[in-house]
Amino acid sequence: xxxxxxxxxxxxxxxxxxxxxxxxxxxxxxxAMEIAVxxxxxxxxxxxxxxxxxxxxxxxxxxxxxxxxxxxxxxTDPAYKARLMADGTAAVQExxxxxxxxxxxxxxxxxxxxxxxxxxxxSCYPRMLLGLPPDWYKSRAYRSRAVxxxxxxxxxxxxxxxxxxxxxxxDSTADMRYLVLPERPPGxxxxxxxxxxxxxxxxxxxxxxxxxx
Amino acid sequence: xxxxxxxxxxxxxxxxxxRRMAPPGHLRTPWYIRGQTGEIERLCGAFANPxxxxxxxxxxxxxxxxxxxxxxxxxxxDYRGPAADTIEIEIYQHWLEPAP
Numbered sequence: 001x002x003x004x005x006x007x008x009x010x011x012x013x014x015x016x017x018x019x020x021x022x023x024x025x026x027x028x029x030x031x032a033m034e035i036a037v038x039x040x041x042x043x044x045x046x047x048x049x050x051x052x053x054x055x056x057x058x059x060x061x062x063x064x065x066x067x068x069x070x071x072x073x074x075x076t077d078p079a080y081k082a083r084l085m086a087d088g089t090a091a092v093q094e095x096x097x098x099x100x101x102x103x104x105x106x107x108x109x110x111x112x113x114x115x116x117x118x119x120x121x122x123s124c125y126p127r128m129l130l131g132l133p134p135d136w137y138k139s140r141a142y143r144s145r146a147v148x149x150x151x152x153x154x155x156x157x158x159x160x161x162x163x164x165x166x167x168x169x170x171d172s173t174a175d176m177r178y179l180v181l182p183e184r185p186p187g188x189x190x191x192x193x194x195x196x197x198x199x200x201x202x203x204x205x206x207x208x209x210x211x212x213x
Numbered sequence: 214x215x216x217x218x219x220x221x222x223x224x225x226x227x228x229x230x231x232r233r234m235a236p237p238g239h240l241r242t243p244w245y246i247r248g249q250t251g252e253i254e255r256l257c258g259a260f261a262n263p264x265x266x267x268x269x270x271x272x273x274x275x276x277x278x279x280x281x282x283x284x285x286x287x288x289x290x291d292y293r294g295p296a297a298d299t300i301e302i303e304i305y306q307h308w309l310e311p312a313p
Contacts, residue, residue, distance in 0.1 A: 103257065103258070105257075105280075120243050150285075150298070152293070164295075166295070167298045168298070168300070168301060169299070169300040170300075170302075174278055175260045175303070176278075
């Protein structure tokens, strides 16, 4: 936009439009603390600004595509699925995914059982496989209601389960991380791993939805 | 990390009760599960106690960590859902005692 156009818009009809506040116009206590600690670490030469930037970039680069790759492999390779269920940490390592300090437990949806993951205490989440958690996963509403009324929460995500299906909630409170292995939808026979991975959404690996072909 | 760990006291299938206690400090046992009775689903291994780690102490000997399965209807008397619905949660051994 040129300066001229901006001038016209701002003042041309005689009043100011309200301006939406910037997200960072005021720092919270913890944001100020983060900046203070980061600047001290950099100032004292313990880390460099570029190392901090690179760590943030690496965190942002993780995406649910990693988890989808694991699910698609499990759907097409029964031996891999067996290893994944027995030791999730080791099985995702085969695909080049490191779980770092935590261990991975894979929970499988099947006829009669649906799994749902929550962290009531904070926001524990399999970031290596799914990237950063969505905002709703960290909300008090989801964290309290997923354990208290999981079927109502599932319904709000459009997932309505009949009473003969057990809903099993996994509260991720300590050193384990959970990945839901959804059921492979009908109509996907003969599909390649890549094509299957494309229908495996983040939400289906948290357990709030089910993949459809 | 030190290799020292408490011996695991509970086997899969064992009935356990979560201690109803409220010590001060950092805890990883949610309020809603304290005092509840469930069943050991599996032993996850032994980990440094987070209640100690939070204060920059080593958290050793490491505590066995279990996944414990509870019936939703026993946790929430007004739970709206079938009797088969469950919840599984990680609990450290020092929060568990045997249950009949």
